[in-house]
Amino acid sequence: MIRVDPVTLEFRGIRLEPLALRHADGLRAAAIDGELWKLRVTSVPEPQQAEDYIRSALDTPNRLAFAVIDAASDIVIGTSSYHDILPAVDRVEIGYTWYARSRQRSHVNTSCKLLLLSHAFDTLGCAVVGLRTDNFNYASQAAIERLGARKDGVIRHHALRRDGTVRDTVMYSILRGEWPEIKSQLHYRLEHHAER
Numbered sequence: 133m134i135r136v137d138p139v140t141l142e143f144r145g146i147r148l149e150p151l152a153l154r155h156a157d158g159l160r161a162a163a164i165d166g167e168l169w170k171l172r173v174t175s176v177p178e179p180q181q182a183e184d185y186i187r188s189a190l191d192t193p194n195r196l197a198f199a200v201i202d203a204a205s206d207i208v209i210g211t212s213s214y215h216d217i218l219p220a221v222d223r224v225e226i227g228y229t230w231y232a233r234s235r236q237r238s239h240v241n242t243s244c245k246l247l248l249l250s251h252a253f254d255t256l257g258c259a260v261v262g263l264r265t266d267n268f269n270y271a272s273q274a275a276i277e278r279l280g281a282r283k284d285g286v287i288r289h290h291a292l293r294r295d296g297t298v299r300d301t302v303m304y305s306i307l308r309g310e311w312p313e314i315k316s317q318l319h320y321r322l323e324h325h326a327e328r
Contacts, residue, residue, distance in 0.1 A: 141247040151197035156182040158208025166233025173269035225262035253311045267300035280314035
């Protein structure tokens with residue numbers, strides 16, 4: 133049975149540390165970079181709601197939220213979480229992920245996912261890691277598929293969006309047996325491709 137405790141992880145100039153109220157100004161700036169709260173298919177807080185967003189993350193059972201930090205500058209560039217943690221079946225999901233627009237389409241997402249997946253499989257001993265996204269968030273679906281996750285299916289009429297509409301949720305997963313090949317591929321991408 134897995135046990136998910138707060139931890140700080142670092143790789144390729146990216147640090148993930150447990151999200152705290154001290155990260156509010158950084159999250160606010162990251163959200164402003166691209167006015168991300170205006171995107172219909174994400175859960176990015178409006179700038180004035182950064183503290184409430186953090187409090188909600190900290191108060192949500194079975195969730196461990198991280199601040200994503202550029203280690204060289206110590207600037208908060210986004211956030212990600214383990215959530216829907218199910219210790220009895222050795223399962224976590226990775227989600228609530230967003231980055232400042234200037235950090236998107238760079239090495240940041242691959243590095244963060246490599247950190248979180250490595251910790252989940254290699255340290256915690258997870259049997260499966262899930263990922264999910266809005267059915268209209270095509271960029272997120274493509275990013276998840278580039279990781280090597282397999283599409284499990286779609287949960288229809290599953291969750292409310294900020295605008296009050298109800299979304300379908302696309303579910304993906306990676307099994308422990310698939311992880312070694314995916315891990316190798318992610319390292320290869322980071323070492324051989326022109327990701328910033």
